[in-house]
Amino acid sequence: MVILSSVIDNKKSDDVMPTDSTRSVISYRRIIIRFILVISVMVSLNLYASWQGDDVFADSKDTVEKRVRTVSCSDDYVKEREKFPVCVPKWCGRIVMDNIVSKTEAQQLLRMAKAGLGLGGSHGGASILDIHSGALSKGDKFVDVFRTVKDKIHTAIAGAFGISKDSLYLTSPTFFSRMTSKPARTIHDEYWHIHVDKETYGSFHYTSLLYLTTYNQDFTGGRFVFVDKGRNTTVEPKLGRVSFFTSGWENPHFVEKVRSGTRYAITVSFTCDPDKAIGDPTMR
Numbered sequence: 001m002v003i004l005s006s007v008i009d010n011k012k013s014d015d016v017m018p019t020d021s022t023r024s025v026i027s028y029r030r031i032i033i034r035f036i037l038v039i040s041v042m043v044s045l046n047l048y049a050s051w052q053g054d055d056v057f058a059d060s061k062d063t064v065e066k067r068v069r070t071v072s073c074s075d076d077y078v079k080e081r082e083k084f085p086v087c088v089p090k091w092c093g094r095i096v097m098d099n100i101v102s103k104t105e106a107q108q109l110l111r112m113a114k115a116g117l118g119l120g121g122s123h124g125g126a127s128i129l130d131i132h133s134g135a136l137s138k139g140d141k142f143v144d145v146f147r148t149v150k151d152k153i154h155t156a157i158a159g160a161f162g163i164s165k166d167s168l169y170l171t172s173p174t175f176f177s178r179m180t181s182k183p184a185r186t187i188h189d190e191y192w193h194i195h196v197d198k199e200t201y202g203s204f205h206y207t208s209l210l211y212l213t214t215y216n217q218d219f220t221g222g223r224f225v226f227v228d229k230g231r232n233t234t235v236e237p238k239l240g241r242v243s244f245f246t247s248g249w250e251n252p253h254f255v256e257k258v259r260s261g262t263r264y265a266i267t268v269s270f271t272c273d274p275d276k277a278i279g280d281p282t283m284r
């Protein structure tokens, strides 16, 4: 205020030709005012960015060839490093790839998910169907499509984390999930709690998700959220999008409540422990 009014005062007294020294005072003040303005705009932009919430790692409107975010590994792997030296993650992180599973494959799996989950499932907002339960295998190409897709994801994980594919195994549970906005009936419906896969499922070392429906198109809510210090990181589901990450405490996460529509995905999990390996699903 003081600076502004004195600038105005200076202007008023302009009928007298300003001397060189008053001119330099005026331009000096202008520079300061501009400097303060620029700083306050930058500060407010920063505040705005932190208020607007989560960091979108993969937008459902984008096609992501390969996006990687490294996070430092938790202590979860220290003991296992001796047991499974070639498979336990050397670095930890999250990766999103939209081009490894084709749209056709994703659509075929979606059809099978709908058929399989249509038969039963929970009355609450979340239903899962274990791929190895056999309920899906009757008379369709499910086993072939699943095996192809699972192999692509297996190769992608091994490649991304620099490990040999032979030392990384499919494990259980590997399942279809369907989420709606129906209220939860049991604790199993409450997918929105923060959890760590290695803790929840024991055998997991690498978790992958293949999305079969698209955020803001087939459903609202239902984004995948990594819980990070300072700012959470979201992955927006998209048909055919594959997201994978190391399963330890470095990657706590949850799924937001679905607000409308239906969200379908497949969780495909991998372990370093050959004793926890499972085979491909078989045709009944």
Ligand SMILES: *[C@@H]1O[C@H](CO)[C@@H](O)[C@H](O)[C@H]1NC(C)=O
Pocket: 194, 227, 228, 229, 230, 231, 232
């Ligand atoms: C991240 O999400 C969790 C669960 O909704 C929430 O409790 C936490 O405050 C969020 N963190 C940030 C920084 O927004």
